[in-house]
Amino acid sequence: MDNSTFIQLLERCQANDRLSQTQLYRMYYNYGMTVASRYAPNRDDAAEILNDAFVRTMQNLDKFNRELPFKAWFNKILVRCAINYYRRYTVKRLDSQPISESDDQPFDAEILSGLSAQDILKLVQQLPQSYRLAFNMYAIEGYSHPEIAEMIGISEGTSKSNLFKARKRLVEMIEGERADEESEEIRPLSIKRI
Amino acid sequence: MTERDFDNIFKDKIGDELPFDFRPSDWLAAEQELDKLMPLAAPATPVAPPSIAPIPRLLAWHKWAVAAAVLLLGSQVYLMTQLGKVKNEVVALHQEKTELLSTAEAKKIDENAPKNMPQSVVIQHDTVVKTVFVEVPQKSNTSQQFAQGKTSSKQAGPKRFDTIEGSDNRLDERNEVIGMSPKTQGSTPAKMNLATKNTGLNAEKIALNSVENASRIGGQKEDILINKNEVNKSDLINGNKENTDNSFVINKENTPNSTVIKNDNSGNLLDNKLINSTELINKENTNKLAEIKKENTVLNTLPNADLAIVKSMSRAKNWLNDETFDFILTAKRVIIKPTSEPNGWEITASTLLLATDEHRRPRYRGAGGDHDDQRMSTGANLRIGYNLNKRLRLSVEADIWNERHGQDTAGRPQILPQDFKLTTVEQTFTGLQLRMGADYKTRQVFGLQPFVGIGLAYQKRSNDDFQFRYKKDNKTLPPIAVPNENKFDKPIFLSVRAGIEGKIYRRLNWSVDVNAQRGVTDRKALMTHLGLKYAF
Numbered sequence: 186m187d188n189s190t191f192i193q194l195l196e197r198c199q200a201n202d203r204l205s206q207t208q209l210y211r212m213y214y215n216y217g218m219t220v221a222s223r224y225a226p227n228r229d230d231a232a233e234i235l236n237d238a239f240v241r242t243m244q245n246l247d248k249f250n251r252e253l254p255f256k257a258w259f260n261k262i263l264v265r266c267a268i269n270y271y272r273r274y275t276v277k278r279l280d281s282q283p284i285s286e287s288d289d290q291p292f293d294a295e296i297l298s299g300l301s302a303q304d305i306l307k308l309v310q311q312l313p314q315s316y317r318l319a320f321n322m323y324a325i326e327g328y329s330h331p332e333i334a335e336m337i338g339i340s341e342g343t344s345k346s347n348l349f350k351a352r353k354r355l356v357e358m359i360e361g362e363r364a365d366e367e368s369e370e371i372r373p374l375s376i377k378r379i
Numbered sequence: 380m381t382e383r384d385f386d387n388i389f390k391d392k393i394g395d396e397l398p399f400d401f402r403p404s405d406w407l408a409a410e411q412e413l414d415k416l417m418p419l420a421a422p423a424t425p426v427a428p429p430s431i432a433p434i435p436r437l438l439a440w441h442k443w444a445v446a447a448a449v450l451l452l453g454s455q456v457y458l459m460t461q462l463g464k465v466k467n468e469v470v471a472l473h474q475e476k477t478e479l480l481s482t483a484e485a486k487k488i489d490e491n492a493p494k495n496m497p498q499s500v501v502i503q504h505d506t507v508v509k510t511v512f513v514e515v516p517q518k519s520n521t522s523q524q525f526a527q528g529k530t531s532s533k534q535a536g537p538k539r540f541d542t543i544e545g546s547d548n549r550l551d552e553r554n555e556v557i558g559m560s561p562k563t564q565g566s567t568p569a570k571m572n573l574a575t576k577n578t579g580l581n582a583e584k585i586a587l588n589s590v591e592n593a594s595r596i597g598g599q600k601e602d603i604l605i606n607k608n609e610v611n612k613s614d615l616i617n618g619n620k621e622n623t624d625n626s627f628v629i630n631k632e633n634t635p636n637s638t639v640i641k642n643d644n645s646g647n648l649l650d651n652k653l654i655n656s657t658e659l660i661n662k663e664n665t666n667k668l669a670e671i672k673k674e675n676t677v678l679n680t681l682p683n684a685d686l687a688i689v690k691s692m693s694r695a696k697n698w699l700n701d702e703t704f705d706f707i708l709t710a711k712r713v714i715i716k717p718t719s720e721p722n723g724w725e726i727t728a729s730t731l732l733l734a735t736d737e738h739r740r741p742r743y744r745g746a747g748g749d750h751d752d753q754r755m756s757t758g759a760n761l762r763i764g765y766n767l768n769k770r771l772r773l774s775v776e777a778d779i780w781n782e783r784h785g786q787d788t789a790g791r792p793q794i795l796p797q798d799f800k801l802t803t804v805e806q807t808f809t810g811l812q813l814r815m816g817a818d819y820k821t822r823q824v825f826g827l828q829p830f831v832g833i834g835l836a837y838q839k840r841s842n843d844d845f846q847f848r849y850k851k852d853n854k855t856l857p858p859i860a861v862p863n864e865n866k867f868d869k870p871i872f873l874s875v876r877a878g879i880e881g882k883i884y885r886r887l888n889w890s891v892d893v894n895a896q897r898g899v900t901d902r903k904a905l906m907t908h909l910g911l912k913y914a915f
Contacts, residue, residue, distance in 0.1 A: 201417050203410065210406055232402070236409040240416060250680040297388050305392040324386035325394050353386060 192251050201248040212238055217263060224267035225323045226310050230274075264326060265320040268336055271318050281294065296359060308358050312351050319347035320355075435539075816874070827881045834874040873897050 197205035221231035241262050242249075249258055274372060300308075309317060318337065322328045323344070328336070335345040816834025878892020 201419060203413070203419065204412065207406060207410075210409060211401060213402050213407070215399050216396045217394070219395075219397040222397070222399075223393060228399075232405040232408070236405065236412060239409050240412045243413060279630050297385070302392045302397055305389060306397070309389070309393065322387075331663060352382060355385075355389075369750070 191255070195246055195249070195251070195255070197244060201243075203377065206243060213239075213256070213259060217259070220260060220263045221267065222306060223265075223309055223325060224270065224318060226314075226317075230270065234266050234270050237269070238263040241266065251361070252334075260326075264322065265336070268318065271314050274314075300359070308355055309360060312354055316346045316351035316354060319344050320351035322346050656754050818876075829877075829879050831877045832875070834876070835871070836874060836896075837871050 188273075192207050194209060198209050203283045207307075214227070214235070215234040216226070218231055221234035221238070222228065225231035228287070238259070242259055243254055245262075249255070297305075309320065312320065319333060323330065328343045330344045333339075334341045413450035600852055815836075816832055818830045820828055822829040874896040876892050876894035878890055880888060880890035882888050
């Protein structure tokens with residue numbers, strides 16, 4: 186779809202044409218679900234975030250600058266809706282003590298590279314809400330800690346701490362899976378040994 | 380492996396768009412949310428057909444209202460007509476009665492009787508008249524005139540049927556007089572007269588007819604006793620021994636036996652025929668006297684009855700003539716009221732269908748002639764209004780008001796600066812309004828009566844308003860029912876008014892006032908009342 190056609194689609198959506206809105210929803214369903222899934226623990230919650238973001242997009246189409254990419258604008262709305270979701274459903278468990286991220290953890294990159302996107306997404310979804318939010322915003326979306334702190338309403342230290350803990354938790358989960366895999370491999374062996 | 384490398388791996392893996400199976404349920408959820416927040420434009424609603432449901436009901440109301448108004452108005456006109464007839468009859472009866480009944484005693488009893496009540500009739504209440512007094516003219520030619528019926532009692536001179544004390548009885552032609560001299564009556568009250576319309580004895584004719592056969596005996600008048608029970612032949616014969624020319628006249632019209640008794644001053648009976656004749660005469664007159672007795676029996680019962688009758692008639696006359704009790708028909712109010720609607724002016728005409736205005740007892744009579752009294756009025760009122768938004772208003776009101784009036788030393792009416800209580804119950808077709816208030820009226824200024832007042836009203840109206848109007852932008856549409864714009868969810872409101880009233884002439888009043896109403900919350904109204912009131 187070229188840009189002019191897409192603009193016309195947006196205008197019809199702005200005119201509250203339900204058919205055009207359905208078309209636009211389908212066009213950005215995968216992208217929206219991808220972003221939302223990173224912030225939600227499961228698909229249903231991701232769909233809730235996506236729907237909330239889509240309705241807000243429709244309500245604010247008149248504010249959208251047609252010269253800018255729609256996806257980036259939609260992404261911002263998705264992230265904000267994810268933050269609202271986080272505020273709405275999550276009991277804040279914020280660590281007030283910032284943690285230094287100077288510690289470099291020895292990690293085997295090959296193990297991580299061998300994981301599929303779905304496996305990595307599952308790992309991220311298993312993170313606690315606060316950790317997941319900080320990790321996604323910092324590592325995936327590219328926000329800085331001051332921006333994250335302002336958007337979420339936490340301090341920069343808390344954001345850094347959450348990011349550190351998220352990383353640490355991810356490494357633990359990856360190593361745990363690896364250990365499980367090894368144990369499963371060894372266990373038969375051990376059984377064999379027995 | 381640095382943190383950035385770690386993050387980049389995640390970004391590369393899940394940063395791009397991942398494949399997700401589209402679930403229609405996700406879109407349905409989004410669409411429901413859109414329907415809530417961004418509802419689609421409602422489809423154009425078809426214009427209501429002319430025969431929508433409320434219209435027949437409204438028309439039925441109109442028919443009912445018009446019929447009721449016509450009926451009430453007709454009833455009032457009929458009632459007023461009847462009241463006018465009754466009034467005239469009572470006044471005529473009173474006048475007629477006062478012509479018939481008049482004694483000094485009655486005068487004393489009836490202090491309220493009009494001063495100009497005719498005093499031509501004197502009633503002897505306590506005695507049955509039994510005798511007839513007839514004065515025989517002294518001159519034969521005068522007697523001849525009587526015999527020819529050419530003279531009336533008036534022509535015969537005041538002495539003929541004069542009453543004692545020379546009262547100015549004006550015995551008209553129809554009155555028949557029976558009189559008796561005190562000389563022959565003895566214990567009979569010396570002054571006695573009876574006048575009634577239907578006595579049955581025509582004394583004048585008695586005299587005239589008797590004169591035909593009369594001859595002059597002594598040239599002086601003689602009393603004749605014609606009571607059967609008390610007839611004394613000797614008296615008849617020796618009517619007046621001192622007089623040499625005694626004569627008497629005995630009635631019977633065309634009675635052949637009528638004769639004249641002559642007395643030669645010897646006391647002897649000159650003519651035996653006279654005795655027989657006298658007996659016949661007495662017999663004839665007995666019947667007449669019986670009628671007289673009967674009449675007088677009725678009349679004798681009058682004194683006590685007179686008292687009540689005269690009093691009641693006097694009271695009735697006072698009611699009817701002295702404005703003690705008035706019936707009022709008035710185009711009571713013409714209301715010009717701005718409302719909160721776009722062209723919110725409303726003109727309302729009111730007609731007070733029937734009201735009674737009772738002038739009650741004076742409560743105070745101060746020195747110098749000032750006095751005030753109470754006046755209580757009740758009435759029913761049909762109000763028909765029409766405002767510029769093509770809205771018809773119909774209501775029925777019942778008014779009760781109580782006010783005090785007074786007169787100044789010059790006798791000019793004034794409304795004293797006292798309490799004036801007003802209670803109005805207005806029953807509209809869709810609700811009920813109850814108003815109570817008080818006005819304060821100062822003394823008159825240049826013949827005008829200023830007043831100010833406050834009021835408190837409670838109004839309850841159903842939501843299903845009966846009012847209707849035409850749609851402005853399309854006049855071809857039939858009247859449509861509109862929801863009541865004044866729901867009166869806060870039904871209590873205050874009103875303040877001020878105005879002035881005056882008289883056009885004696886019974887026609889006018890008034891103008893401005894009435895501002897303010898609801899407890901948001902209801903406001905400013906009304907101007909123009910009033911005309913005519914009291915019958």
